[in-house]
Amino acid sequence: MLVAAWRSDHLSVEDTATQMPERCRDFRHTLTVAFNPDIRLRTSVRIRVMRFVFSSLLALTLTFVGVVQSLSAAPQHALTVYGEAPRYPADFKHFDYVNPDAPKGGSMRRSAIEIGQFDHLMPFTDKGMGVSQINGLLYAPLAIRSMDEPYTVYGLVAEKMERGADGLSLRFYLNPKARFADGTPITADDVKYTYELLMTQGNMQYRTQFEAVKGLEVESPLQIRFDFKHSDSRTLPLDLASLPVFPEHWWKSRDFASGAGFEVPPGSGPYTISHVDPGRTITFQRDPGWWGKDLPVSKGLYNFDTFSIEYFGDIDVARTVLKGGAYDYNREFSATGYSIRYDGPALSDGRLQKAQLAKGAVQSSQGFVFNLSRPMFQDRRVRQALSLLWDFEWTNRQMMRNMYIRQDSFFSNSELAASELPTTAELKILEPLRGRVPDQVFDSVFKAPKTDGTGFIRDKQLQALALMKEAGWTPQGDQLVNAQGEPFSFTFLNAQNGFERMLLPYKRTLAQIGIHFDIRRIDSAQYLNRVMARDYDMIVTGYPVSTSPGAELYNSFGSKVAMDPGSSNYMALQDPAVDTLIAGLLKADNKQAMTDYAHCLDRVLQWNYYWIPNYYPPGSSTVWWNRFGIPKIQASNNEAIETWWEISPTPLTNEQFAEKRGASAIVSEMH
Numbered sequence: 001m002l003v004a005a006w007r008s009d010h011l012s013v014e015d016t017a018t019q020m021p022e023r024c025r026d027f028r029h030t031l032t033v034a035f036n037p038d039i040r041l042r043t044s045v046r047i048r049v050m051r052f053v054f055s056s057l058l059a060l061t062l063t064f065v066g067v068v069q070s071l072s073a074a075p076q077h078a079l080t081v082y083g084e085a086p087r088y089p090a091d092f093k094h095f096d097y098v099n100p101d102a103p104k105g106g107s108m109r110r111s112a113i114e115i116g117q118f119d120h121l122m123p124f125t126d127k128g129m130g131v132s133q134i135n136g137l138l139y140a141p142l143a144i145r146s147m148d149e150p151y152t153v154y155g156l157v158a159e160k161m162e163r164g165a166d167g168l169s170l171r172f173y174l175n176p177k178a179r180f181a182d183g184t185p186i187t188a189d190d191v192k193y194t195y196e197l198l199m200t201q202g203n204m205q206y207r208t209q210f211e212a213v214k215g216l217e218v219e220s221p222l223q224i225r226f227d228f229k230h231s232d233s234r235t236l237p238l239d240l241a242s243l244p245v246f247p248e249h250w251w252k253s254r255d256f257a258s259g260a261g262f263e264v265p266p267g268s269g270p271y272t273i274s275h276v277d278p279g280r281t282i283t284f285q286r287d288p289g290w291w292g293k294d295l296p297v298s299k300g301l302y303n304f305d306t307f308s309i310e311y312f313g314d315i316d317v318a319r320t321v322l323k324g325g326a327y328d329y330n331r332e333f334s335a336t337g338y339s340i341r342y343d344g345p346a347l348s349d350g351r352l353q354k355a356q357l358a359k360g361a362v363q364s365s366q367g368f369v370f371n372l373s374r375p376m377f378q379d380r381r382v383r384q385a386l387s388l389l390w391d392f393e394w395t396n397r398q399m400m401r402n403m404y405i406r407q408d409s410f411f412s413n414s415e416l417a418a419s420e421l422p423t424t425a426e427l428k429i430l431e432p433l434r435g436r437v438p439d440q441v442f443d444s445v446f447k448a449p450k451t452d453g454t455g456f457i458r459d460k461q462l463q464a465l466a467l468m469k470e471a472g473w474t475p476q477g478d479q480l481v482n483a484q485g486e487p488f489s490f491t492f493l494n495a496q497n498g499f500e501r502m503l504l505p506y507k508r509t510l511a512q513i514g515i516h517f518d519i520r521r522i523d524s525a526q527y528l529n530r531v532m533a534r535d536y537d538m539i540v541t542g543y544p545v546s547t548s549p550g551a552e553l554y555n556s557f558g559s560k561v562a563m564d565p566g567s568s569n570y571m572a573l574q575d576p577a578v579d580t581l582i583a584g585l586l587k588a589d590n591k592q593a594m595t596d597y598a599h600c601l602d603r604v605l606q607w608n609y610y611w612i613p614n615y616y617p618p619g620s621s622t623v624w625w626n627r628f629g630i631p632k633i634q635a636s637n638n639e640a641i642e643t644w645w646e647i648s649p650t651p652l653t654n655e656q657f658a659e660k661r662g663a664s665a666i667v668s669e670m671h
Contacts, residue, residue: 075160075173079143079153079241081234081548082590083163086152088296097148097635098300098643099663104286106646108628109308109327111318115495116524117279117311120259124202124244126566127259129528133309137284137302138267139244142172142191144297147635151548153241154297157186157268161241167231170240174222179291180247182266188224192216193248195226195240201257204566208558209239209551232587234594235550244268270302283308300631303645313524314497322623323352325651329624329641334498335400338621350654353626355667356619357639362414364542365407367611368492371537373563373572376490380438381471383609385464389509390612393453395502400615407613408448410605411545416598418606421445425596429584430603436577438607446606448613455505461513468513480514489516493536495527532565534572540614541570549598553582557605571610578604625651629664 078086094100112118116129123130135141143153143161155161160173178186195216198206213236214227226240247266254260264273270293271284284307292298310327312318315334319341322330332338338354346352368390370377377383392406409417422430422442430441440446451457465475473480473488480488492503503519510517522530530536543556554561559574561567581604585597620639627648634640647660657666 075162075171077155077160079161079163079238080149081151081238081594086154087146087149088154092296094296094299095146095148095635097631097633097640099629099631099645100300101663102300102303102629102631102643102645104288104303104645105305106303106649107306107308108304108329108641108644108646109310110329110641111322111327111331112309112311113331113333114311115315116313116528118282119279120261121264121273121276121282122256122259124198124206125257125259126203126532127257130259131282131309133282133284133307134267134273135244136269137271137307138265138269138273139246140178140267140269140292141242141244143238143241145238145242147638147640149637151235151238151546153238156292156295156297157245158241161237163237168228169225170228170237171219171223171225172241174224175292176222177291178268180250180266180268181272181287182247182250184247184249184266186245186247186268187221188218189221190245190248191224191243192218193251194243194246197246197251197256198243204561204564205552205555205568208555208561208567210236211551212236213240232583233551234586234589235548238548239550239552270298271307274306280311281308301642303643316497325625328627329622331639332621332623334496335396335404335615335617336498336501338617338623339399339401339403342623346651350657351626351651352623353667354623355670356617357622357670358634358637359619360636361620361638362545362547363412363616364544365410365412366540366542366614366616367407368538368614369541369570369611371534371539371570371572372574372610373534374490374537376488377537379471380609381467382473385467385471386510386515387609387612388449388460388464388467389457389513390449390506391451391453391455391457391460391509392448392615393451394455395505396615397453398455399502404615404617406448406450407615408446408606409613410543410602411549411598412616414545414547416545416547416549416595416602418599418602419445422599422603423596425592426600426603429581429596429600433577433580433604437604440607441600441603444607446603457509461509465513475514478514479516487516488514489518490537491518491520492538492540493527493530494519494521494540495524496540497521499540531570534563534565534570539570541568543568548594549585551586553585553601554579557601558582573610575604575608626653626657627651629662630670632663632665632669634665634670 077090078088080086113132114129118131119128121131121134123132123134140156142156142158144156145153157175157178158172159175162171164170172191174186174188180186199210212229212233214229216224216226218224228236245268250265262276262278264276270287270290272287273282274285275283286302286305315337318330319337321327323342342352342354347354370383372378396402396404409419411417427442449460451460468480472482494500500519500521507517507519531539556568557573557578558569559576559579562569562572562574578601581597581601585594585601588594588597622639627646627650629645629647631643635643647662647664652660
């Protein structure tokens, strides 16, 4: 025959991949014969040859697509944002930042990060304040995030995860050993129940974050598939994998929406709850029979037998109680507090330790936020004028021992910060927004206003007065007024004791050009209610920063949630250009494209002066009593208290610790 035989025997995936070049050579010969006009063939024969060639070519193409899909969609032990290889292979033994031989036992007592009292346990709703550590200690996630990669999750409750080759689905294969604390197996029905519960009764952030989920299907008791509306969000599969799993058999008869009060539910994580003093203290008890204790993702973690969290309504009180030895560990967010409030004999001899941990971690962005729903702040020139008048350099020198770094970006201390002129790729993204964003976005690098630190900023005051005049505010006596004669006046809502000290110099500077600035101190419960209602002119707030941002950006800056009490859009920002850039960032199919969009988003936020950027520390400001072991390799993204262990029941001096530390690092050795 004129056409060489085309083998059609069954081949494995590997055989198909390796033998395809040989088959293509056979096809070249066949095509040469079939389409060469110099070779005399009857028309009917030529047609049959062509039909055979095209049908075979189609089959070959489909086979190749199947090969690629089967190779890329296989169940994996880890998920990364762009499909890159994870740091830890499938057979890894433990994370690098743990001590796998850390002894179990002892206790740790820490202060809560939140200020105020918890009024229920569950931290997953918009109601009041729950206990954030329940997510992770009591309830284990489907997959746990590593602390030394930008965003990678490794299977825990789900031992394997399978991302659809088309990006439109995610399948979880649950660990058959996974159990709730009451012995009930964790099933796919529990996963489905948890997701639906969070979407209907949980925090608004879940509805924003998982808007692209089309549906889910329980395929077997240990297998569940999530289907997506589109494949735009590269972080969506990892966000789903980070969800906890609740026991349906317990929660279906409780009021989840209100946080379920103080009744202790059965968990699935390394700890149970042994004691609750409502609003003040919660104690977790390590479960020695926890089903996940021997998994690689758990080795060297969760070492304390008891882990207690103390809640305080006042940070000064929290600091005093720590210095009195009533608890062990405080994550300090006050620059002044960290700098000077712990001085004393215990700090001098080493019994009390103070250090900046996780120095390479990105830092939360912090600033004085304008409530943009207030008419007085809707003019960009007004916001720029007010930004000129906060003297960071003087504040840093006088109150913070020059320890802090000025904030310029919404993506502090990360490669996502827009710190250089826009690249060609970034200009291509920004060009369609021209006329809707400030012109400086295209040709300037944003830098927060800088002073000489002496406290005299007359030049900045003159610039601010000129901007206010352009915006319609002119001097009249000792105040600035608009065309209706109304004075420019606004209030800073504050719930932190001692923070007024940071604001009083700003108040004086504003008063010197005729702006009345009031500082109102209220308790934490009132503050929470007013923030949720957007009932303030200005507050200080922070935004968590991720090196792999995703749909959570909508929760912080998206127009749809600007006035939603459950969102963190504290600016009440409604900017279509910002929405467009967030959408583009989510659709980015590689890290460079995502970085380009992040830079553009940062530029638009910066140059609109939506806030007055504050400062960030050179690490996580941490204070603790010196009785704990700490791994010599630090987690790069977190202070990772979960990796610590007890060395002594009482604090040790530096000399005593050096003798007993064993595998522990000392502060000077941490890297």
